[in-house]
Amino acid sequence: MRPPSLLSLTLDSALLHIAHIADLSHLPDHLVIDLFRRTLSAGKLTEKVLKLFLATGCEEIILAVQLLNIKQPIVPVLPTRCSESEVDIVIAALQPNLTTFFEAWRPFFSRFHIIVVKDPDMAENLQIPTGFDLKVYTKSDINGVLGASSINFSGHSCRYFGYLVSRKKYVISIDDNCLPVKDTAGSTVDVVAQHMANLKTPATPFFFNTLYDPYRKGVDFVRGYPFSLREGVECMLSCGLWMHNADYDPMTHVVKRNQRNTTYVDAVMTVPLGAMLPVSGINVAFNRDVLGPAMFPGLRLQNEGKHRWDTLEDIWNGLCAKVVCDSLGYGVKTGLPYVMRSDAEAGKALESLKDWEGVKVMDDVLPFFQSLKLSRTAVTVDDCVKGASWNCT
Amino acid sequence: MAGTVTVPGSSVPSTPLLKDELDIVIPTIRNLDFLEMWRPFFQPYHLIIVQDGDPTKTIKVPEGFDYELYNRNDINRILGPKASCISFKDSACRCFGYMVSKKKYIYTIDDDCFVAKDPTGKDINALEQHIKNIMSPSTPFFFNTLYDPYREGADFVRGYPFSLREGTHTAVSHGLWLNIPDYDAPTQLVKPKERNERYVDAVMTIPKGTLFPMCGMNLCFDRDLIGPAMYFGLMGDGQPIGRYDDMWAGWCVKVICDHLSLGVKTGLPYIWHSKASNPFVNLRKEYKGIFWQEDIIPFFQNVTIPKDCDTVQKCYLYLSGEVKEKLGKIDPYFVKLADAMVTWIEAWDELNPATPVAENGKVK
Numbered sequence: 064m065r066p067p068s069l070l071s072l073t074l075d076s077a078l079l080h081i082a083h084i085a086d087l088s089h090l091p092d093h094l095v096i097d098l099f100r101r102t103l104s105a106g107k108l109t110e111k112v113l114k115l116f117l118a119t120g121c122e123e124i125i126l127a128v129q130l131l132n133i134k135q136p137i138v139p140v141l142p143t144r145c146s147e148s149e150v151d152i153v154i155a156a157l158q159p160n161l162t163t164f165f166e167a168w169r170p171f172f173s174r175f176h177i178i179v180v181k182d183p184d185m186a187e188n189l190q191i192p193t194g195f196d197l198k199v200y201t202k203s204d205i206n207g208v209l210g211a212s213s214i215n216f217s218g219h220s221c222r223y224f225g226y227l228v229s230r231k232k233y234v235i236s237i238d239d240n241c242l243p244v245k246d247t248a249g250s251t252v253d254v255v256a257q258h259m260a261n262l263k264t265p266a267t268p269f270f271f272n273t274l275y276d277p278y279r280k281g282v283d284f285v286r287g288y289p290f291s292l293r294e295g296v297e298c299m300l301s302c303g304l305w306m307h308n309a310d311y312d313p314m315t316h317v318v319k320r321n322q323r324n325t326t327y328v329d330a331v332m333t334v335p336l337g338a339m340l341p342v343s344g345i346n347v348a349f350n351r352d353v354l355g356p357a358m359f360p361g362l363r364l365q366n367e368g369k370h371r372w373d374t375l376e377d378i379w380n381g382l383c384a385k386v387v388c389d390s391l392g393y394g395v396k397t398g399l400p401y402v403m404r405s406d407a408e409a410g411k412a413l414e415s416l417k418d419w420e421g422v423k424v425m426d427d428v429l430p431f432f433q434s435l436k437l438s439r440t441a442v443t444v445d446d447c448v449k450g451a452s453w454n455c456t
Numbered sequence: 457m458a459g460t461v462t463v464p465g466s467s468v469p470s471t472p473l474l475k476d477e478l479d480i481v482i483p484t485i486r487n488l489d490f491l492e493m494w495r496p497f498f499q500p501y502h503l504i505i506v507q508d509g510d511p512t513k514t515i516k517v518p519e520g521f522d523y524e525l526y527n528r529n530d531i532n533r534i535l536g537p538k539a540s541c542i543s544f545k546d547s548a549c550r551c552f553g554y555m556v557s558k559k560k561y562i563y564t565i566d567d568d569c570f571v572a573k574d575p576t577g578k579d580i581n582a583l584e585q586h587i588k589n590i591m592s593p594s595t596p597f598f599f600n601t602l603y604d605p606y607r608e609g610a611d612f613v614r615g616y617p618f619s620l621r622e623g624t625h626t627a628v629s630h631g632l633w634l635n636i637p638d639y640d641a642p643t644q645l646v647k648p649k650e651r652n653e654r655y656v657d658a659v660m661t662i663p664k665g666t667l668f669p670m671c672g673m674n675l676c677f678d679r680d681l682i683g684p685a686m687y688f689g690l691m692g693d694g695q696p697i698g699r700y701d702d703m704w705a706g707w708c709v710k711v712i713c714d715h716l717s718l719g720v721k722t723g724l725p726y727i728w729h730s731k732a733s734n735p736f737v738n739l740r741k742e743y744k745g746i747f748w749q750e751d752i753i754p755f756f757q758n759v760t761i762p763k764d765c766d767t768v769q770k771c772y773l774y775l776s777g778e779v780k781e782k783l784g785k786i787d788p789y790f791v792k793l794a795d796a797m798v799t800w801i802e803a804w805d806e807l808n809p810a811t812p813v814a815e816n817g818k819v820k
Contacts, residue, residue: 398488
């Protein structure tokens with residue numbers, strides 16, 4: 064059998080590193096075509112790689128793209144960093160028509176099992192496009208599984224039922240009025256890949272790294288960062304952000320009604336030990352195996368409504384999770400990925416303001432969590448949550 | 457409008473220049489050619505140049521800058537025996553500049569740092585950003601996930617307690633660097649080609665209780681609020697350690713800021729760091745520090761400043777006592793350092809006599 068030629072080996076090597084190649088225009092056409100063919104066979108054609116080939120201007124490639132009906136956005140072949148068997152995507156359905164939502168997220172969600180929990184208060188039937196591995200849970204499922212329970216799963220809290228029934232190691236949850244966003248380079252952000260990268264690389268809560276997440280490509284720990292702290296700890300919670308309609312309270316929405324978040328901050332960072340943060344449930348991911356027991360809706364405002372600003376359940380949840388993580392030596396990251404949050408609710412903030420009790424609540428809640436010291440004997444998340452609830456009463 | 461930087465056609469309020477309230481402190485051993493690039497931004501300000509190394513050498517300052525220059529002879533003359541606390545043959549000597557300044561704010565920059573460009577290709581006015589950072593409050597008690605809420609286009613997020621939205625005074629604005637990142641020697645040896653190319657468009661407050669590695673390359677601080685704590689330690693000639701001057705100051709500063717409820721911000725602005733120092737030379741300087749910091753960090757993490765320390769000087773003197781007692785065991789260097797910390801405060805107070813305050817709290 065003839066050994067592979069040097070050219071063939073070179074092309075194979077190029078294929079291996081295709082994601083890192085910035086420019087192919089110096090290659091003769093026949094080599095570009097051969098590389099394209101190999102890329103297709105290997106299933107490595109992502110949005111970025113497609114752009115790379117199209118940028119060469121090679122006519123045969125442009126023709127091939129047309130003939131094969133390759134469209135942008137295309138279904139990317141995601142790097143095999145995360146497996147489908149590890150992740151559930153949990154979506155709380157607070158509006159009946161989820162067609163736009165799921166179509167937009169299709170390239171990123173289609174590999175995974177999706178749990179949709181329908182707001183028990185919503186009467187209309189859900190409209191969800193086909194082609195997903197998806198299960199819907201409704202009010203009757205919630206009652207069937209839990210029976211009479213002190214937990215109220217209506218509104219945004221219905222998500223937590225999804226966390227309960229999931230059997231996967233990781234859960235990613237995004238509000239149903241959020242769509243994918245493009246980063247500063249113009250590529251669509253793969254929310255799943257970024258959350259998974261956050262959760263699968265260590266967190267560094269004991270010392271602040273001024274270049275942010277040292278595990279990201281192109282960066283590292285800075286001078287003065289103790290070496291013994293560079294191993295980091297396991298990250299349990301990844302808090303993403305929102306472009307356009309940022310997660311403000313209703314008062315800020317009213318006062319700054321035209322303000323939209325247009326600043327894409329290209330960073331992920333660990334929230335330091337002892338520092339508390341407001342975790343927004345709009346775009347969040349966590350390690351369900353470990354942190355699951357701490358992810359529950361504890362705080363329900365009396366007039367909790369269907370708008371995000373009517374709720375503080377996720378904020379409460381986040382504070383619990385942070386105290387537990389701090390106590391057990393786990394990490395919480397914040398920053399990327401971004402989602403694009405739509406304006407749908409923006410105008411209604413003024414209505415909510417009338418009955419809004421949110422002004423005072425956090426002033427009481429935060430000092431409680433800041434002073435909460437969990438017992439040294441609480442070594443599991445279960446124990447920590449029970450310990451926290453003891454302190455609550 | 458005089459005294460401000462205006463953005464033509466914009467409704468964004470302009471940042472005040474503060475040209476009579478801010479000094480730029482630059483340590484140098486070679487030349488100050490880099491100032492040419494900074495001229496559009498630095499020319500309105502008074503410069504304090506601290507010349508390290510051979511005092512017989514003449515440092516040429518580009519035309520048109522208003523400056524005062526101090527070499528080792530000047531430092532010895534002005535401080536007398538107390539000059540022992542100022543490092544020689546190390547950029548740590550820059551803290552002498554902080555001491556002799558009469559202004560409220562200090563901006564310090566290394567002579568191998570140039571103007572960087574933002575992602576749109578525009579030159580970054582680092583000083584303007586530092587001024588914005590330091591004149592707006594900090595939020596050390598609760599982390600705002602949209603970073604600095606006082607920036608244009610940002611705000612506090614849902615769940616941020618209203619009682620904390622006034623923030624605290626900002627004592628320090630810590631800027632970052634594009635191109636050559638501030639890595640320690642081992643990392644430099646492993647990744648000699650790595651360049652920081654990521655422009656992170658954020659400023660944030662470092663939470664209370666969290667320590668950080670403060671780099672002196674691109675640093676601005678409020679002298680009135682935290683000046684006496686900005687001692688850059690004993691480094692360089694005759695000392696067992698180097699390249700930990702700014703780190704040491706940063707740990708002291710953060711602990712004291714946390715105690716006095718002052719804020720420390722990090723992030724923008726970026727400068728362009730052009731020169732990569734020799735990693736083998738660096739390794740020799742940092743070597744002891746790499747081991748010592750394993751003890752130093754827990755020391756700073758666990759130190760508790762007593763409630764009655766209500767001034768920076770009192771906090772700093774308390775720290776020096778703790779350093780002598782707790783870190784002195786690791787190496788006699790720390791005993792020397794603790795003494796130098798006391799000398800520094802004495803020198804600071806001598807050069808900056810406290811303005812007498814009348815009964816009603818107003819300055820006489």
